[in-house]
Amino acid sequence: MTDGAATIGVLYLAEVIVPQEIELKFALPGVRADDALQRLRRHPLLRRRPMRQQRLVNRYYDTPDGWLRTQRCALRIRGIEALPGKASPTGQPTPDTPARRTWEQTLKTAGHGSGALSVRGEWTTPLARPVLDRAALLATALAAAPDLAQRLDALQPVHETRCLRTTWTVRGGDGSVVEVALDAGDIRASGGRAPLLELELELLAGDPAALHALADALASDLPLLPARTSKAEQAQRLGDGTLDQPVVARPLDLPRHADPIAVARAALGDALGQLCDNLLLAARHDDPEAVHQARVGWRRWRSLLRLLRPWLPAPPAHDALRPLLASLGTVRDLDVALTETLPLWGPLFVEDDTAHPDRLRAWQQASRRLTASVRAARRALRAQLSDPATAQALLACATWLQQLPEHVEAPAGWAAERLGRWHARLAHSLRESTHPADAQTTTDALHAARLLAKRLRYGAEAVAPTLPDKAARRVHRWQRDARTWQSRIGRWRDTQRAAELLAEHRADAALTGFLRGVALAGRRAEAHTGD
Numbered sequence: 001m002t003d004g005a006a007t008i009g010v011l012y013l014a015e016v017i018v019p020q021e022i023e024l025k026f027a028l029p030g031v032r033a034d035d036a037l038q039r040l041r042r043h044p045l046l047r048r049r050p051m052r053q054q055r056l057v058n059r060y061y062d063t064p065d066g067w068l069r070t071q072r073c074a075l076r077i078r079g080i081e082a083l084p085g086k087a088s089p090t091g092q093p094t095p096d097t098p099a100r101r102t103w104e105q106t107l108k109t110a111g112h113g114s115g116a117l118s119v120r121g122e123w124t125t126p127l128a129r130p131v132l133d134r135a136a137l138l139a140t141a142l143a144a145a146p147d148l149a150q151r152l153d154a155l156q157p158v159h160e161t162r163c164l165r166t167t168w169t170v171r172g173g174d175g176s177v178v179e180v181a182l183d184a185g186d187i188r189a190s191g192g193r194a195p196l197l198e199l200e201l202e203l204l205a206g207d208p209a210a211l212h213a214l215a216d217a218l219a220s221d222l223p224l225l226p227a228r229t230s231k232a233e234q235a236q237r238l239g240d241g242t243l244d245q246p247v248v249a250r251p252l253d254l255p256r257h258a259d260p261i262a263v264a265r266a267a268l269g270d271a272l273g274q275l276c277d278n279l280l281l282a283a284r285h286d287d288p289e290a291v292h293q294a295r296v297g298w299r300r301w302r303s304l305l306r307l308l309r310p311w312l313p314a315p316p317a318h319d320a321l322r323p324l325l326a327s328l329g330t331v332r333d334l335d336v337a338l339t340e341t342l343p344l345w346g347p348l349f350v351e352d353d354t355a356h357p358d359r360l361r362a363w364q365q366a367s368r369r370l371t372a373s374v375r376a377a378r379r380a381l382r383a384q385l386s387d388p389a390t391a392q393a394l395l396a397c398a399t400w401l402q403q404l405p406e407h408v409e410a411p412a413g414w415a416a417e418r419l420g421r422w423h424a425r426l427a428h429s430l431r432e433s434t435h436p437a438d439a440q441t442t443t444d445a446l447h448a449a450r451l452l453a454k455r456l457r458y459g460a461e462a463v464a465p466t467l468p469d470k471a472a473r474r475v476h477r478w479q480r481d482a483r484t485w486q487s488r489i490g491r492w493r494d495t496q497r498a499a500e501l502l503a504e505h506r507a508d509a510a511l512t513g514f515l516r517g518v519a520l521a522g523r524r525a526e527a528h529t530g531d
Contacts, residue, residue, distance in 0.1 A: 030383075056185075058162075074230065161231050174207070177204040275394075
């Protein structure tokens with residue numbers, strides 16, 4: 001965001017001194033740019049502070065083969081135009097010198113951190129005109145790259161962002177200095193455009209804890225959803241058509257014998273990122289997979305908290321997230337019924353629409369009622385996402401994760417030992433489902449087995465890279481078994497839930513009874529297979 005004033009400490013990479021950018025980034029789902037600006041201007045922490053506005057044009061460069069992208073670097077030239085006048089403490093403009101545009105070049109390396117926090121290498125160089133300064137790039141992390149001269153020759157503009165940036169500087173009593181920046185504009189790539197609205201908090205001086213304290217205060221008035229995707233990454237995804245694709249779990253880069261804290265930072269950080277990324281998509285689009293992947297992110301978070309619980313401090317309470325989680329569950333259940341269960345079993349129920357027109361009408365009526373319900377459920381979900389209380393609860397998770405201790409002592413084999421217990425409990429639940437005292441016992445045992453299968457799967461996926469070869473092979477086998485049982489029991493559960501939804505929506509009794517029969521057969525089949 002800024003040049004040398006934003007430098008907090010140094011580290012060394014490829015024998016080059018690396019300035020660091022430490023910031024929190026947030027999306028603002030369900031909020032218009034003008035509304036966000038007015039809420040910030042009225043906030044008690046900002047309303048008496050000078051406000052500055054600039055128009056920014058960021059032009060990003062890469063080689064035709066995407067070399068910088070593969071190196072997880074972003075190179076841009078930024079044009080900065082300070083708007084005429086500067087804001088008084090009340091936010092009203094006052095006369096000033098005419099606007100003029102300045103230029104600067106910035107290289108950023110891949111960030112590390114968790115939740116909304118990013119710590120990245122950053123090199124910024126003033127420019128007299130909007131042309132890349134090759135000599136300045138030789139003093140960055142790129143200096144050690146092979147064939148650098150040829151790579152620099154191949155650099156060309158690939159995408160850009162344009163925005164109005166509004167900034168405030170907040171100085172804390174602890175000596176911290178934080179820049180608050182609201183960016184409102186758009187992203188442009190490959191002939192396409194996407195809206196841009198983000199809030200960034202950058203640490204200019206002091207302890208990173210000041211970022212979280214300020215974010216929590218601002219989140220009382222705005223839905224600040226933790227965001228981990230940079231503007232450059234968003235532009236890249238817009239260019240290749242993946243900007244609005246649901247986000248799945250990322251492979252974790254963990255060393256062998258990683259301790260529980262290292263696993264927590266990587267795995268819980270990715271789970272929280274997966275949840276928040278897909279919540280942002282669900283706020284903009286109706287793709288059922290975005291809701292599904294948001295729920296997967298939450299399940300991963302909860303499963304990993306259980307796995308790592310003996311070595312972690314108490315996590316924040318999740319009570320404030322219950323309305324959001326309930327909305328996600330409602331939307332997901334309706335989505336599955338409409339896009340998977342009814343299309344699968346409806347034709348079998350109808351059989352021949354000429355011979356059974358009443359069945360066809362019953363199926364079509366049920367589909368219309370469920371469609372109306374899922375639209376209402378999505379509106380309720382978006383209302384939850386625009387509620388500051390929801391964002392504050394997610395921010396509390398991100399803050400807790402960032403403040404974990406650096407290291408913790410754990411016995412050798414801690415991960416395999418805990419997963420082994422879960423595997424044994426899953427096997428027990430599957431056995432219980434085969435010798436029921438009544439139908440409800442089977443249902444309860446299969447439901448418990450499904451939850452255990454999810455927990456085992458997500459835990460195994462996280463820790464398998466950290467295990468010795470023999471233990472890793474065993475855990476991979478458990479993971480495959482858990483995935484299989486999760487899928488198989490899930491098919492039965494989805495059919496049962498669809499039948500429940502049909503009854504709630506007063507669907508035709510014959511259609512509801514048909515699906516209940518299918519679910520009963522599926523339950524009996526899974527119970528028999530578990531023996």
